[in-house]
Amino acid sequence: MASTAAVSPALLEQAMSIAPVPPEHWLIVAPVLVPLAGGAALIALRHRPGAGRALVGRLSILLLALTLAANIGLFLMVVEKGALTMVMGRWLPPFGIAFTADRLGAAFSLSAAAIALLAAIFTRGEAGTGAPAYGPEPFHLLLLAGVSGAFLTGDIFNLYVWFEVLLIASFGLLALGPDRAELDGALKYGFLNLAGTTLFLVAVGLVYGVTGTLNMADLAMRLPAMEGVPAVTLAALFLFAFSMKAAAFPVQFWLPAAYHTPRASTAALFAALLTKVGVYAMLRVLVMLMPAPLEELSLLIAAIAAATMLFGGLGVLAERDLRRLPGFVLISGIGTMLAGIALHSPGGATGAIFYGLQSMALMLALYLALFEAARLAGTPDLMKGGGLYARHPLFSGLVLALFFAAAGLPPFSGFWPKALIVKAALDIGAWWLAGAVLLSGFFLTVGLARAYMLAFWHPQRPPAPVGRGPQTGQAALSARPQKLALTTILPLAVAALAVIGFGLFPERLLQLSGDAASGLADPAAYVGSVFPGAKP
């Protein structure tokens, strides 16, 4: 093997970054490194006898707080300086793997870290169903590492690898419980998601076959200029693979089958993060790298978006299990984001990004709140519980705010992105898409209002004979402790405050989403950070 000394320094400089990395650039990889290393350490610590479990719990919160701090640092740096790149092993792109943080990636990564911290705090007060040695904490960290890696990587094969990292962490979380429903849900979730990511890998292989590069900035420069590339086929493959991750119609059935089975913190974490990774990948790959094929596919994506939204809305109307209800709200939200992507305009992309960011906080709070409501009521069945408002008025008021936000009613966060998307749709004359957004919002309003009446306002019903109705799924449900712990209320309140705050003061988030969307439409800054001196 030839040593590097045999290669001329001039040649080496073309392939490697010789200059030392500025210390603050380590922040670009810190949101991935901290949870990845921390998760591995916690798995090793898990079997310590005695206080091992409590130690793991406390350490996980500390590590997640550290990750959040790194994310805040990265986000501020990116907002100040624009897109930043760090290359692995000093190999320069397009050969080396690059991590590139732009506004979109940094903002999504920041909210993901905040969500994971809130979910970890909730876990502290949660009754688990599994063996005590197998707590969810190490998986929270590994999941966050995968999610942040997907948001920050600048290499499309690396994106696939992060997809698999977050997928295997989510398998671990789902399969922790010994319950029949959990195993059933985990099996279906596992097969379908693996098929989805494998299709993504096929698309990545084809992209490399036709372009000879995997670096996203390089692809952004080359793909639009290439002739004779089956770009629409590639875009359709990516669209299918990411739709499966995001749970878009007609490949969304795994979500309502699986997301209500695990413990509340796991379901909330999945709902807040995993589907958003699919939407983020669509924004990054379809909107940024393949604008021309996206244009051709926009009618198809718009139809998928409308079907997804209406499926979610009808699902909310038909569902009577409190824990399955938010799954349909989530699917309807995915449809709204897809509508924004399909519109292929600055307003649409801004709306999709805004919706994605606020939906993380909203879905976390909604899942935690409704699982908690099912626990407090002693049954997840809307027709059997009731009386929550009389017993927990403050908690009920919080849930009402979340329902308003989910339905997209004005003073809350869901309203602004929906308004943006409806306006962008009407601007190009896609009245039916605007109509689908409004109609699904109407279904959600009716369905959630009825759920609120049945579970919260209705006087408490006498306990029903055991054995009928939806299976409880969680042993914890039958325990029926009537008090709300601080670790339960705190994450809920913080997420709800974020939802209300985004609704009342949307300017900053709107500005950020707009900047992120223009960074996608014109990736010059992104490309410039990877290839200094290149002209896109």
Place this chain on the structure above:
Amino acid sequence: MEAILALLSTAFLAAAFYLLLSRHVVRMLIGVALLGNGVNLSLFLAGRLTRGVPPVMGAGEEVLKAGAANPLPQALILTAIVISFSFFAFLLVLGYRAYQTLGTDDTRAMRFAEPDRLDPPTGY
């Protein structure tokens, strides 16, 4: 050579999707194993396929010989093999555990997460 491998990859993928559509978890598992292999073969095709020109640089050389295969897809395949194998192993254990606990490997009979159909909520 490319055509043969392309056909082989197609056959693997077709068999994999056929098996994945099965109702039985065991067949779906075999489908997952085949799927990974089919995809890896298609990745293999993304680099050139050549015989006799290994992608190895001798002492003093700074570029690969003309017509040498591109080593990068092979590195990608190594990653993908590790991932698909570990996922297969995980799903195998999960499927076996599900069979032990649920007492069936027929996905039609696995209705534990979504039990009987309940009517939508009616009235107040």
